[in-house]
Amino acid sequence: MWKQLNSIRYMYIRSHLYGLVLNTFILLSILLSIYVWFQPEWLSAGAILLFTFLYLGVGFFMALYAGFRSSGDLKQRLDYISTMITQLSRGKLSSRIYFHESDEIAAVGDELNVLGEKLEQQKESLMKLADEKSELARSAHKAATIEERQRLARDLHDAVSQQLFALTMMAQAAMKIFDRDPDKAREQLEEITQMALQAQTEMRALLLHLRPVHLSGEPLTEGIASLIEELKQKCMIDFDLQVDEVEQLPTTVEEQLFRVVQEAFSNILRHANASEVKVEITHDGEEIFLHIADNGIGFDTEEKKTNKASYGLKTMRERCEEIGGTYSLRSRKGEGTHIDLCIPINVGEKEAEG
Template identity: 50%
Template sequence: MFSNLNSIRLTMIRSHVISALMVGILFFTGLQLILLALPKNPLALSTILLLTAFVFVISVGSGIYFGYRDSTDVKKRLEEVSTFITILERGNLKTRVDVDGQDEIARITQSLNQLSAKIEKQVQSLQRLADEKTELAEEAHKAASIEERQRIARDLHDAVSQQLFAVSMMSSAAVRLLDSKPEKVKEIIGQVSELAAQAQVEMRALLLHLRPVHLGRDSLYEGLVKLIEELQSKCSLHFETAIDQIDCLSKGTEDHLFRIIQEALSNILRHSDATQVKLTFSQKEEYVFLQIYDNGKGFDVSEDKKISYGLKTMRERCEEIGGVFKLHSKQDEGTYITIRVSV
């Protein structure tokens, strides 16, 4: 802002010298007029020129002196202001400059002091907000973790735990009937095998929920490919996928869509008895479309309460990214989920 303060000094000295020259010119002109008004000129031309030169020298010398003296004070005060601005640029907002006088420079200095104090308060407020945001994020993360643990605990208790308990009871019964009723034991073992398979499906679905919520460094395309490959290697489901690599989505939108797909596949594993899943992800004009279909037993959307929590979570996640969530399902006809999100 004040990178060349010397030019200010030169400007002030030049201004004083010009003023002094004007005084010399006025003196010479005035003297000539006075001499012309007199009936007889008492001074010779050489004397007039000598006096005029003397006045010029005195005026110019005075102009240079007073210009230098006045500019020194102004230059010093402007250097203080310039140094103060540099200090503020480096982030030292606690520094203040003494206000000397009541002229324009003093008012500028006072305004800079007030601005520095205001910025310092704003920075403190931003720091408090950042701290509060971090605390709220930690609390939200803890609350979400607790809620997810409670939900998984309920699912374990409601499904896997009861199935394992039934397997234990039936196994004990089979041991007792092994000698007396071997045919009954064969039937019980078949039921135990079915319950164990159901428990295995439930555990796979719950483990799917324990996967990382965020994609990390992977894109949505890469995350979905890895997820489908993992499920195909561990489950009997047959997947038909058509996943386009879409690069125009934000990271937050990709995370939400990935979590929605996790939830949908978990519901399919646990509740649908499906053998086939079709998943498509594509872009048409200004929208991306996600479709998930399974050929399972389906359900009555208005009455089924068993998976209402998962559906509610999926719908909420979709709405958080400005998407439209649609669900179609009928008994023995499978389930079809469509999501549309603008890009």
């Protein structure tokens, strides 16, 4: 009720009524002044009252009529503007509004048209950027897939394929000398056994790269524990896993740390010749610490920088830096290898999905 009385139309009617009341008081004051000063015979008190009431009655209906008529066009034009704004808010950016008048309301309509054109242009630009981003993401994924396949193919050729070829040649040679020199054949069979074990270790290390990148909904600690249990069944390495419970880690951090652990295990299987591996995950409320150590043969870190086998170490460093962490590697020949990661994170803040 009160909302309707505050509308444009009723505001116009009220303004006309205010004018009517003001004019009535002015006219009444003039007539009373004439009556008091000149006292004409034609102007009496009854005539003044009659004229005043007639003026108020006729003026009231005229104010209503004039208020409705004068506010009708303005209300219609404001309704057009309101409809235009509603359509823009709903995404119909091609809507336009035009007035024949040249007043302030027409200027507002023109500004809304300009705003609609700019929003439409921005929408087209955003759609184009979204398409380009999607295409770049597909290209990046495709390039990463091709790179990983090339790497696996290269590793298979450089390690497993050559070892299998050597096994074939040594097995054929052992068969040829078996009858005339059994001892020599036995030595070659022992070498064949060692090479077969090495090829098997290489293959297991490469298979780690074919595991899913995601944890499939598992927490990081459970994913690492499952990976270790799988490796225990396939290789003679004693794993020592010590983890602190860290709840609600961001998904990106969990996945990158899991991939770092996978890469580290792959390097240990292929190059370290270790019998013990220790994995520690701790946190102090603001940072997560990952420590991976083995008792393998170790290596010279300076020589590794120029060796193609350092690809895995470079990948681990890059994954750590992607999540804002610091990466540290310590190794010496005959003293094993130690890898330390420090990742800043606010424990308890889950990463927003989507």
